[in-house]
Each structure stands twice: as structure tokens, then as C-alpha cells.
Amino acid sequence: MPDTLLAIAPTTDGETWTEREIRQQPATLGATQAIVEAHRTAIEAFIAPLLARPAMRVVLTGAGTSAFIGDTLAPYLSQLAGRPIESVPTTDIVSAPDLYLRRGTPLLLVSFGRSGNSPESLAAIDVADAALDEVHHLIITCNPDGALAARGGERAFVLLLPEETHDRGFAMTSSFTAMMLAALSVFGGVGGVGARVPAIADAVAQVLDRADPIVSDLAGRGFDRVVYLGSGVFKGLAREAALKLMELSDGAVVTAFDTAMGFRHGPKTIVTSSTLIVVFVSNDPLTARYDRDIVEELRGDGRSGAVVVIATSGEGGDTVTVEGLAHASDCDLLFPFIVPAQLFGLRVSEALGLTPDQPNRTGTVNRVVEGVRIYAADA
Known part of the structure; x- marks a missing residue:
């Protein structure tokens, strides 16, 4: 319910949220990098030991636009790291876990989520935890009140991005670039990427x-x-x-x-x-x-x-x-x-005469996906 209200509430100046969120990206990119740099020591303490293990599999995941962050970055990060870094959507992990989860192989699952409330995002974590003996989670999200943000723990690190990147509009814009920059910085070197952000x-x-x-x-x-x-x-x-x-x-x-x-x-x-x-x-x-x-x-x-x-x-x-x-x-x-x-x-x-913040006239496509049934793997 809160996400629906965010999508329809007007801005105070009459500008659509979508336009505002597109135009705020120079600022939100800088703010995102500042957050990554503020948590640099903790991030590196979490990530470095995992990447030092040759057997550790790294998978970037999300649904829709959040999945495309992985599709975009995986080839470059693989080259940079000198090891395979894969992109597998949460929708694939949840619907066919036997095809995408390798039992006996430790996994670092990097989850992207604007709202952090997509059913598949939460289910992918649960499915991986249930299927594998060792899973570590890096969660990059824009919503402090989302369910993903609450998924901390001994083997998890939650990187919460600036509040402004929790896009109110239907289409992900500043959330896409912010989460992509955060991942690039985490895996590409916080200092090196930070120097290029301006x-x-x-x-x-x-x-x-x-x-x-x-x-x-x-x-x-x-x-x-x-x-x-x-x-x-x-x-x-x-x-x-x-x-x-x-x-x-x-x-x-x-x-x-x-x-x-x-x-x-x-x-x-x-x-x-x-x-x-x-x-x-x-x-x-x-x-x-x-x-x-x-x-x-x-x-x-x-x-x-x-x-x-x-x-x-x-x-x-x-x-x-x-x-x-x-x-x-x-x-x-x-x-x-x-x-x-x-x-x-x-x-x-x-x-086209649409409302960019809510372009779907029928209401059958939502800002945060609804109506998804999650089934047990043995059902």
C-alpha cells in the first residue's frame, strides 16, 4: 500500500515524479557514491574475503530493470575481476532453481531492488538459502522500509542508497543508475570509481x-x-x-x-x-x-x-x-x-496523453509487482 501511494502522490511543484527523478541523476549519482565511500571499510571487509575464494560464485540478480543492472555490468565486472560474474534474474532463480543454483558451490548473491518488496526478490533469497549450504548476500536497495532492507544477518550486507533514489514514478530511472553505480563501485574499486563520478x-x-x-x-x-x-x-x-x-x-x-x-x-x-x-x-x-x-x-x-x-x-x-x-x-x-x-x-x-507516473491505464501492471504466487520447490 505505501508504494502505491508514493506512485500517485503529486509533487509540490506540479512536475511529474518521473521527470524529477530523471533530472535528479547528476545529484543522486554523487550522493550514492558518497554513501558507498562512507561504508567503504565495512563493504571491503565483507566483500574482499569472499572474492579471494576462487570457488565463490558471484551472481547479480533482480527483476525487470533491477535484473538489467546485472545484464549490463556482468561482462565488464567479469573482465575486471578476472573471474565469472553472472547475471541471473530472480524470476529465473525462483521458477527454476535447479537450473540456476549449484549445490556444493558457495554463492555471493547480489540482490538489487528499488522498493525491496518484489515477491521474487525475497523468494530468491529464501530459495538460495534453502538450497545451498553457503550463501552470502549483498543487498543494494533504495527503500529503507522495504523487506530487502531488513534482510541483514551474519552473512549479509545491506547497502541502502539515498532516499531520493526510491523512485516514486512507475518507471525506474534514478534507482537504476544509483544501484548500477553502487555495484560498479563495490566491485570496481570504491576509490577508483569515486574519482570518475564527477x-x-x-x-x-x-x-x-x-x-x-x-x-x-x-x-x-x-x-x-x-x-x-x-x-x-x-x-x-x-x-x-x-x-x-x-x-x-x-x-x-x-x-x-x-x-x-x-x-x-x-x-x-x-x-x-x-x-x-x-x-x-x-x-x-x-x-x-x-x-x-x-x-x-x-x-x-x-x-x-x-x-x-x-x-x-x-x-x-x-x-x-x-x-x-x-x-x-x-x-x-x-x-x-x-x-x-x-x-x-x-x-x-x-x-500519448498518458500520466507518466502511472502510465498503465488498466491498472493491471503495477509499480511493485502484485499477484505473484511463490511455490515450494518440491510442490
């Missing part, structure tokens, strides 16, 4: 201003299909971008995501004259070649309504340029790159 936050701030007129124009063009393409870490980001638009348009816009190379293998058949395609261009020289190839191909085909590029350099045509991070790692680009997609979802929602 530049990341500055890039987010300038993209908020630069992208809004571009996406507002695109929102008025009535695209009925939108595809997001990204390679490497941007594949997970493309999935999150596609979900944001689907949620905020109440399903009125068909969305899809893929990698730059994978799109050619069948998914490209979705392209029509009313299709918008957005391509995230990597800073990695090799990966960027494939990203630019698909942009050139799609523009050359002339079949889509528009092809928009999000990159750190001018790419010709319709481009949202993120300045100041031309030499940054792709993981740092995740934060400014998602902003145009968030803003576009917001502007499409408004153009």
Missing part, C-alpha cells in the same frame, strides 16, 4: 539539456516501433532502454533490443518506415567499428523512419553527443547514455 555526473547533466529537444522532436513523430542496439555492456543497456519506452508508452510502442551485429540475423525484419532505431556507440575502437557499420547500413537501407546515434563523438546524421568522456571506459558511459532513452520514454508518454 565527470560521469557532469556528462549526465549536459546530456539532460542537450538530448531533451532532440527526443521531444522524435516523440512527436509518432514512431510505432523503436529498436535499441548496443554492443558489449550496451546490450544490457539497450534492453533497459527498450523497457523504459514500453512501460511509459503503456505498450503503445513496440520495442526491441539487440546487439549491433546480432540485429542482422532476423531481428532486422522489424524495420519499417515508422521505426526509430537508436544505436549506442562504444568507446572501444574495435567494438565501435561494428556499431558504426550497422549505423551506416541502416541509414543506407533507407527503410527506417530515423536512425539516431548516442556517442562521445559526432557520428553524422542524428546524434546525441556526450562530451567529456571520449576516453572513458564504456562502463562510465552507461550513465549518460541511458538518459536520452529515459527522456524519450517520458516525452512519448506525454505525447
Whole structure:
């Protein structure tokens, strides 16, 4: 009940929660990093001994947008750590535990949750605890009153993020970037990531201003299909971008995501004259070649309504340029790159006459998932 009230209560200045939460991200990223740094000693004391054990399996988990944090970060963190770090949604763990939990293997389960009240998030912890002999929990959440925040214990560490990141709007925006930054900092090195946060936050701030007129124009063009393409870490980001638009348009816009190379293998058949395609261009020289190839191909085909590029350099045509991070790692680009997609979802929602904070007209899709039955594994 409290989460429902949060979603419908208006802001005092008439601005939607969704817009406020998109625009507050430069500040909430800084505030999130400050919290991580304040707990640095305790975090490292919890994490370091676990990561020092080669047999310790690390799984990033969540549902919906919270799961896409894992999808986005897992490839980069695996490379950084020199060990596999997996992304497995809570919905998979709960529905098919025998496929995703390895008995006899110790597990560090990293749970992301905006509200911390999703039934699957709680059930995934319970299922893992029941199935495995040794489970450790790192819980990253935005709601101090959520059930996840209360799941402390001898083998658990709860990292509670700034109150402002407990998004009131239906679509997760600042909660997504805050939880993603917290995980990046925990596993990527608190000090090293912290030194980069000011530049990341500055890039987010300038993209908020630069992208809004571009996406507002695109929102008025009535695209009925939108595809997001990204390679490497941007594949997970493309999935999150596609979900944001689907949620905020109440399903009125068909969305899809893929990698730059994978799109050619069948998914490209979705392209029509009313299709918008957005391509995230990597800073990695090799990966960027494939990203630019698909942009050139799609523009050359002339079949889509528009092809928009999000990159750190001018790419010709319709481009949202993120300045100041031309030499940054792709993981740092995740934060400014998602902003145009968030803003576009917001502007499409408004153009459709929806209420962005509660875009689902029927009430059958909720801010916090309801109506989930959790079954015993042996039922």
C-alpha cells in the first residue's frame, strides 16, 4: 500500500515524479557514491574475503530493470575481476532453481531492488538459502522500509542508497543508475570509481539539456516501433532502454533490443518506415567499428523512419553527443547514455496523453509487482 501511494502522490511543484527523478541523476549519482565511500571499510571487509575464494560464485540478480543492472555490468565486472560474474534474474532463480543454483558451490548473491518488496526478490533469497549450504548476500536497495532492507544477518550486507533514489514514478530511472553505480563501485574499486563520478555526473547533466529537444522532436513523430542496439555492456543497456519506452508508452510502442551485429540475423525484419532505431556507440575502437557499420547500413537501407546515434563523438546524421568522456571506459558511459532513452520514454508518454507516473491505464501492471504466487520447490 505505501508504494502505491508514493506512485500517485503529486509533487509540490506540479512536475511529474518521473521527470524529477530523471533530472535528479547528476545529484543522486554523487550522493550514492558518497554513501558507498562512507561504508567503504565495512563493504571491503565483507566483500574482499569472499572474492579471494576462487570457488565463490558471484551472481547479480533482480527483476525487470533491477535484473538489467546485472545484464549490463556482468561482462565488464567479469573482465575486471578476472573471474565469472553472472547475471541471473530472480524470476529465473525462483521458477527454476535447479537450473540456476549449484549445490556444493558457495554463492555471493547480489540482490538489487528499488522498493525491496518484489515477491521474487525475497523468494530468491529464501530459495538460495534453502538450497545451498553457503550463501552470502549483498543487498543494494533504495527503500529503507522495504523487506530487502531488513534482510541483514551474519552473512549479509545491506547497502541502502539515498532516499531520493526510491523512485516514486512507475518507471525506474534514478534507482537504476544509483544501484548500477553502487555495484560498479563495490566491485570496481570504491576509490577508483569515486574519482570518475564527477565527470560521469557532469556528462549526465549536459546530456539532460542537450538530448531533451532532440527526443521531444522524435516523440512527436509518432514512431510505432523503436529498436535499441548496443554492443558489449550496451546490450544490457539497450534492453533497459527498450523497457523504459514500453512501460511509459503503456505498450503503445513496440520495442526491441539487440546487439549491433546480432540485429542482422532476423531481428532486422522489424524495420519499417515508422521505426526509430537508436544505436549506442562504444568507446572501444574495435567494438565501435561494428556499431558504426550497422549505423551506416541502416541509414543506407533507407527503410527506417530515423536512425539516431548516442556517442562521445559526432557520428553524422542524428546524434546525441556526450562530451567529456571520449576516453572513458564504456562502463562510465552507461550513465549518460541511458538518459536520452529515459527522456524519450517520458516525452512519448506525454505525447500519448498518458500520466507518466502511472502510465498503465488498466491498472493491471503495477509499480511493485502484485499477484505473484511463490511455490515450494518440491510442490
